[in-house]
Amino acid sequence: MLQVKNLHVSVEGVEILKGINLEVKPGEIHAIMGPNGSGKSTLSKVIAGHPSYEVTSGEVTFDVNFEQKNLLDMEADERAKEGVFLAFQYPINIPGITNYDFLKTSFNSVCEYQGAPKLEDEEFKKLLNEKVKLVEMDPRFLTRPVNEGFSGGEKKRNEILQMAVLNPRLALLDETDSGLDIDALKIVSSGINKLHTKNNSVIMVTHYQRLLDYVVPDFVHVLSDGKIVKSGGKELALQLEKEGYDWVTT
Amino acid sequence: MNDTPIVDKEYKYGFTTDIAMEQLAKGLNEDVIRKISSIKDEPDWMLQSRLRSFKIWQKMTEPKWAKVNYEPVDYQDISYYSAPKSYVGMDKKGDKPKSLDDLDPELVKTFERLGISLNEQKRISGVAVDMVFDSVSVGTTNKEILDKYGVIFCSISDAIKKYPELVKKYYGSVVPATDNFFAALNGAVFTDGSFCYIPKGVTCPIDLSTYFRINAEETGQFERTLLVADEGSYVNYLEGCTAPMRDENQLHAAVVELIALKDAEIKYSTVQNWYAGDKDGKGGIYNFVTKRGKCVGQNSKISWTQVESGSAITWKYPSVILQGDNSQGAFYSVALTHDYMQADTGTKMIHVGKNTKSTIISKGISADKSSNVYRGQVKIMPSAEGARNYSQCDSMLVGDQSNAGTVPYIEVKNKTAILEHEASTSRLSEDQLFYLQSRGLSMEESISMLVNGFCKEVFKQLPLEFSVEAVKLIEMKLENSVG
Numbered sequence: 207m208l209q210v211k212n213l214h215v216s217v218e219g220v221e222i223l224k225g226i227n228l229e230v231k232p233g234e235i236h237a238i239m240g241p242n243g244s245g246k247s248t249l250s251k252v253i254a255g256h257p258s259y260e261v262t263s264g265e266v267t268f269d270v271n272f273e274q275k276n277l278l279d280m281e282a283d284e285r286a287k288e289g290v291f292l293a294f295q296y297p298i299n300i301p302g303i304t305n306y307d308f309l310k311t312s313f314n315s316v317c318e319y320q321g322a323p324k325l326e327d328e329e330f331k332k333l334l335n336e337k338v339k340l341v342e343m344d345p346r347f348l349t350r351p352v353n354e355g356f357s358g359g360e361k362k363r364n365e366i367l368q369m370a371v372l373n374p375r376l377a378l379l380d381e382t383d384s385g386l387d388i389d390a391l392k393i394v395s396s397g398i399n400k401l402h403t404k405n406n407s408v409i410m411v412t413h414y415q416r417l418l419d420y421v422v423p424d425f426v427h428v429l430s431d432g433k434i435v436k437s438g439g440k441e442l443a444l445q446l447e448k449e450g451y452d453w454v455t456t
Numbered sequence: 457m458n459d460t461p462i463v464d465k466e467y468k469y470g471f472t473t474d475i476a477m478e479q480l481a482k483g484l485n486e487d488v489i490r491k492i493s494s495i496k497d498e499p500d501w502m503l504q505s506r507l508r509s510f511k512i513w514q515k516m517t518e519p520k521w522a523k524v525n526y527e528p529v530d531y532q533d534i535s536y537y538s539a540p541k542s543y544v545g546m547d548k549k550g551d552k553p554k555s556l557d558d559l560d561p562e563l564v565k566t567f568e569r570l571g572i573s574l575n576e577q578k579r580i581s582g583v584a585v586d587m588v589f590d591s592v593s594v595g596t597t598n599k600e601i602l603d604k605y606g607v608i609f610c611s612i613s614d615a616i617k618k619y620p621e622l623v624k625k626y627y628g629s630v631v632p633a634t635d636n637f638f639a640a641l642n643g644a645v646f647t648d649g650s651f652c653y654i655p656k657g658v659t660c661p662i663d664l665s666t667y668f669r670i671n672a673e674e675t676g677q678f679e680r681t682l683l684v685a686d687e688g689s690y691v692n693y694l695e696g697c698t699a700p701m702r703d704e705n706q707l708h709a710a711v712v713e714l715i716a717l718k719d720a721e722i723k724y725s726t727v728q729n730w731y732a733g734d735k736d737g738k739g740g741i742y743n744f745v746t747k748r749g750k751c752v753g754q755n756s757k758i759s760w761t762q763v764e765s766g767s768a769i770t771w772k773y774p775s776v777i778l779q780g781d782n783s784q785g786a787f788y789s790v791a792l793t794h795d796y797m798q799a800d801t802g803t804k805m806i807h808v809g810k811n812t813k814s815t816i817i818s819k820g821i822s823a824d825k826s827s828n829v830y831r832g833q834v835k836i837m838p839s840a841e842g843a844r845n846y847s848q849c850d851s852m853l854v855g856d857q858s859n860a861g862t863v864p865y866i867e868v869k870n871k872t873a874i875l876e877h878e879a880s881t882s883r884l885s886e887d888q889l890f891y892l893q894s895r896g897l898s899m900e901e902s903i904s905m906l907v908n909g910f911c912k913e914v915f916k917q918l919p920l921e922f923s924v925e926a927v928k929l930i931e932m933k934l935e936n937s938v939g
Contacts, residue, residue: 254894257886257890281898281899282890283895283896283899283901283902285894286894286895287896294891297891298891300888300891300906302908302910302912302913303905303906303908303909308895308905311897311901312896315896315898316896319896
């Protein structure tokens with residue numbers, strides 16, 4: 207599904223990722239943990255194609271229908287159309303555009319790229335209704351401008367709604383658990399679990415163990431100073447929770 | 457982030473028309489004014505009005521309060537009259553081109569390139585267009601249907617001769633020559649423009665439109681538009697403007713007066729796309745325009761909608777005097793500046809009558825090194841019992857070198873008035889674009905969505921085709937500035 211090889215990334219001349227290697231197979235859930243400033247969010251943004259980051263060396267390839275594609279050659283929107291999805295740590299407001307219009311435009315541009323038929327309002331509403339139930343969202347959110355006046359938790363839930371609508375091959379969840387109370391965390395986690403199949407993959411970037419209680423990872427990687435310093439199974443997260451990051455970074 | 461622009465921000469209206477012109481020598485004095493008046497075969501009262509305006513202008517100085525910087529204009533270095541020869545020839549015989557079929561093919565081609573196909577216009581009955589080329593109106597389409605309803609729509613030059621009573625009654629009644637420097641100049645040297653009268657109780661069956669085109673070098677365009685909506689009438693009026701790309705700055709100093717009598721409604725929309733100068737700020741139009749409407753009668757309504765996307769300098773404050781009780785005024789504006797453009801634009805709402813209402817929605821987008829200021833005044837006179845105003849001024853910055861400002865003046869002399877003012881400044885950021893792109897929208901679609909969302913309340917005031925054009929225009933101009 208995804209292969210990251212010896213990835214080096216800089217922002218304004220400062221190297222943030224210093225040789226990342228990561229392989230994610232279909233159906234796998236990976237968790238990336240690490241202290242503040244270790245490069246976790248950078249990694250997810252670079253995979254999704256944020257233009258502010260400069261890849262100085264390394265490769266990121268993505269398998270789509272048995273064909274290997276070089277993600278680094280693509281604009282962010284092409285990556286999205288190929289099935290890469292980034293749930294933002296800080297979702298952005300889009301004044302004047304309703305959530306509904308946004309979701310429909312987004313859904314249809316992905317459909318068009320993948321050669322699937324675009325949906326008209328009637329069919330799209332049906333699809334959307336199901337997805338709204340999945341994240342237990344109040345349908346009134348659909349007629350409000352994207353993320354405007356949403357609480358932190360509502361914004362995060364809205365990200366998962368977008369993920370549900372776009373049905374990505376690879377979902378990158380950047381600190382999706384931050385700012386969620388325990389009820390919202392349960393709803394969001396159950397949404398992620400329902401969307402996860404053996405054909406798609408999830409990379410969760412998180413500080414804390416608590417999300418991993420609900421969405422159980424196959425692999426846990428610890429990032430420190432731009433490098434993966436330790437990888438293991440889900441028990442690694444528990445050990446980190448107990449002993450702190452110093453245990454792996456020093 | 458993006459080195460190659462997706463769409464070249466080329467000004468596609470920058471061509472010139474090669475056509476024989478009659479042009480007055482540069483300079484401004486009484487003789488020039490007399491000459492203009494005589495070419496136009498005007499009655500003496502009009503000439504006297506021009507000369508009065510000229511005397512007033514001579515005593516005035518150029519306003520300096522706007523936040524715009526430019527080299528002083530040399531008013532003696534401009535030609536004040538320029539017209540296609542073929543047109544002039546016919547006019548001298550006292551015989552303007554009778555039908556659009558008589559127009560010089562070069563002019564027909566020009567307007568076709570501007571997207572106004574005369575042949576098309578003959579078939580499409582949805583809109584009547586008056587075409588102003590440099591100093592003269594070259595033709596008006598769809599006269600027949602307007603005649604049927606008694607709607608008068610012609611060049612102001614024709615109106616002065618054919619409908620002197622109407623013109624005398626309303627000309628200068630909203631914007632007198634004493635109003636400001638540019639209005640006085642316009643009163644002295646205006647060469648053409650549109651005149652429109654909607655009779656009592658008539659809903660104008662089609663939209664009326666004027667297209668202004670500056671073509672000649674070293675000329676200014678000084679047009680005058682007068683629009684009168686008699687009791688209970690309704691009209692939707694559209695205005696578009698373009699000019700060739702030239703290294704010299706050119707002056708456009710227009711005056712537009714709107715009069716709405718009892719129960720009448722005027723909707724006036726502009727898409728202004730004058731040449732804005734090149735990437736280094738060289739050339740472009742100085743757009744110094746006075747536009748004002750007067751809600752004379754009870755329950756009358758005037759709304760201005762403008763999309764200002766061109767001109768090197770914009771100095772423009774479409775205003776409404778709310779004189780009749782229960783009258784309503786509105787101003788909806790999108791002003792986009794890029795490169796070195798400077799815009800100082802806004803409105804004035806003067807509440808005189810009881811229970812008068814005004815709405816101001818202003819959206820400024822500034823990119824590159826441009827400057828974009830909203831300047832607006834809301835004035836509640838002592839007589840304006842129960843007046844209400846709602847103002848919303850939003851600015852969007854693109855990049856980190858542009859600037860935006862909001863300068864509201866509020867003057868309230870009646871305690872029963874209710875005013876609301878909201879303002880915001882935001883930045884069209886790489887993060888916003890990345891967010892939309894990461895949902896599968898291309899760069900173009902993303903810009904379009906952000907701009908559309910930001911300007912939504914204004915665009916929805918425009919007639920549909922105009923609104924589609926406006927969106928495209930703004931997107932095209934922004935694409936180079938973002939990224």
